[in-house]
Amino acid sequence: MEIMRLVVTGPVGAGKSTFIRSVSEIEVVDTDRRATDDALLIKKRTTVAFDFGRLQFGPDMALHLYGTPGQSRFDFMWDILIQKAHAYILLVAAHRPHEFREARRIMTFMKQRSPSPMIIGLTHTDCSGAWDAANIALALGYPDPTRRPPIVAVNANETASVAQAVISLVQFTWAGSLAPTT
Amino acid sequence: MTVTGYLADFSLPELFQLVEQGNKTGLLTICTLTDPTTIARHNHHIWLSQGQIVAAGNSLDQQGLMRLIAQRGWMGDRAVSRLAQTCQIHTPLGLCLKNQGVLTAEQLKLLFYTQVMRQVCALFALPDGWFQFDPKAPLPVSEMTGLIATATDVTLSGLRALKDWNALDEKLPDPSSALISVVESKPSLRLNPNEWQVWEFTNGTMAIKDIAQQLNLPVAKAQQIAFRLIVTGLAEEMPMVAAPPPAAFELAAPTPLEQGFATTVTADAAGAAPVSQSFLQNLVGFLKGKV
Ligand SMILES: Nc1nc2c(ncn2[C@@H]2O[C@H](COP(=O)(O)OP(=O)(O)OP(=O)(O)O)[C@@H](O)[C@H]2O)c(=O)[nH]1
Ligand SMILES: [Mg+2]
Numbered sequence: 076m077e078i079m080r081l082v083v084t085g086p087v088g089a090g091k092s093t094f095i096r097s098v099s100e101i102e103v104v105d106t107d108r109r110a111t112d113d114a115l116l117i118k119k120r121t122t123v124a125f126d127f128g129r130l131q132f133g134p135d136m137a138l139h140l141y142g143t144p145g146q147s148r149f150d151f152m153w154d155i156l157i158q159k160a161h162a163y164i165l166l167v168a169a170h171r172p173h174e175f176r177e178a179r180r181i182m183t184f185m186k187q188r189s190p191s192p193m194i195i196g197l198t199h200t201d202c203s204g205a206w207d208a209a210n211i212a213l214a215l216g217y218p219d220p221t222r223r224p225p226i227v228a229v230n231a232n233e234t235a236s237v238a239q240a241v242i243s244l245v246q247f248t249w250a251g252s253l254a255p256t257t
Numbered sequence: 258m259t260v261t262g263y264l265a266d267f268s269l270p271e272l273f274q275l276v277e278q279g280n281k282t283g284l285l286t287i288c289t290l291t292d293p294t295t296i297a298r299h300n301h302h303i304w305l306s307q308g309q310i311v312a313a314g315n316s317l318d319q320q321g322l323m324r325l326i327a328q329r330g331w332m333g334d335r336a337v338s339r340l341a342q343t344c345q346i347h348t349p350l351g352l353c354l355k356n357q358g359v360l361t362a363e364q365l366k367l368l369f370y371t372q373v374m375r376q377v378c379a380l381f382a383l384p385d386g387w388f389q390f391d392p393k394a395p396l397p398v399s400e401m402t403g404l405i406a407t408a409t410d411v412t413l414s415g416l417r418a419l420k421d422w423n424a425l426d427e428k429l430p431d432p433s434s435a436l437i438s439v440v441e442s443k444p445s446l447r448l449n450p451n452e453w454q455v456w457e458f459t460n461g462t463m464a465i466k467d468i469a470q471q472l473n474l475p476v477a478k479a480q481q482i483a484f485r486l487i488v489t490g491l492a493e494e495m496p497m498v499a500a501p502p503p504a505a506f507e508l509a510a511p512t513p514l515e516q517g518f519a520t521t522v523t524a525d526a527a528g529a530a531p532v533s534q535s536f537l538q539n540l541v542g543f544l545k546g547k548v
Binding site for chain 1: 258260261262265267273275278279280308312364388437439461493494495496497498499501528529530532533534536537539540541543545547
């Protein structure tokens with residue numbers, strides 16, 4: 076069985092679990108629990124362990140998606156996971172500037188520990204108060220538009236949108252080796 | 258595009274970093290929300306040109322700088338406005354008055370200090386406020402001295418002088434996080450001795466609380482210094498892996514999921530196994546069917 080592992084990370088409530096549910100063919104193991112005080116302001120339930128989703132698209136080919144927990148500290152599970160990930164997507168809720176700093180922390184952690192390529196997925200761009208991609212890029216520490224990871228808008232609730240984001244991630248990661256498909 | 262939000266979400270030092278790194282020109286307005294029961298709200302305006310602060314004030318009537326000059330007793334309002342009319346159209350008022358020999362370079366500096374440094378630095382202590390950055394607002398020459406300060410410099414001075422850190426408490430890096438430098442060489446900013454000391458530890462390996470101990474600083478103080486290094490673009494906060502006590506591995510019963518991927522994930526060699534060309538094409542083809 077050939078497997079590709081993608082990690083879906085990002086601050087609390089960015090849409091990681093929803094993202095994985097939208098493309099997974101198996102029932103995503105629900106590890107959401109009542110959020111503690113900090114996160115309660117944002118949402119009632121939060122993921123306490125890693126999400127796992129799976130998509131089999133050939134007799135011996137499967138995509139595994141791992142979602143990081145929203146509130147947990149960075150522990151050894153993160154390490155094991157990201158060491159084995161082919162690529163990852165950092166989800167950032169565009170309408171929650173409060174979480175941009177957390178997104179930055181996660182990114183710094185990931186960059187330090189994993190050489191895997193990353194793209195940024197902006198969720199909640201349909202919500203009021205959403206910042207545009209250029210300003211979020213700045214807030215995440217990417218002043219130079221020519222030297223930053225690809226940024227895509229994604230609605231985690233929509234399968235088509237999530238599929239498109241995964242395609243972007245795959246295409247970016249294997250830019251050199253993927254022959255153009257029409 | 259206009260950027261809006263609340264300072265409790267995106268703090269003033271972060272905003273300054275954003276406008277500086279983005280080389281932004283325009284008007285940043287901060288509306289304080291101290292007492293929601295009164296209608297009396299205060300607006301603060303900060304004008305930026307290519308990421309640098311060129312003027313500040315609390316009204317949009319274009320008279321702020323003239324009032325400051327009058328307050329100093331250097332010249333009456335009327336005299337200033339009369340002289341102002343002779344200024345060239347794009348020349349900052351302060352510079353124009355200096356060119357006319359009415360104000361000295363020293364006086365200009367003092368004006369700038371009062372207008373920008375003092376007013377803006379006071380804003381770092383605001384517990385909250387609504388902000389808006391308007392990139393279309395024209396630069397007000399009559400509020401400008403002609404002097405400028407980088408947003409970073411203002412942040413550094415403002416945060417160094419800040420006594421009450423309550424407003425920024427939540428933004429400070431975690432004591433268990435390390436710092437990692439994000440600049441290639443030695444910082445060109447003029448850091449103070451404590452900042453240099455903390456800077457020496459920006460190699461991603463030592464937790465801020467341990468840095469504090471090494472330097473004999475209170476942890477809060479080290480966090481504040483670390484925050485300054487972060488918002489001035491010198492370092493980033495690097496969360497460290499929370500190592501479980503050895504026994505925890507056996508004790509904490511892993512969920513079935515965790516067991517599952519611990520076996521699938523740790524089975525193969527280090528790093529991600531490469532995937533084949535046909536795998537990639539099949540995957541993309543399959544996903545395109547869902548788009
Ligand atoms: N309007 C809108 N809602 C979205 C979008 N993406 C995700 N959501 C919603 O955001 C909420 C939070 O999503 P989750 O998937 O629970 O977020 P999470 O990242 O897993 O959260 P934690 O596990 O707590 O970190 C859900 O109600 C989603 O339906 C989006 O693009 N637009
Ligand atoms: Mg979740």
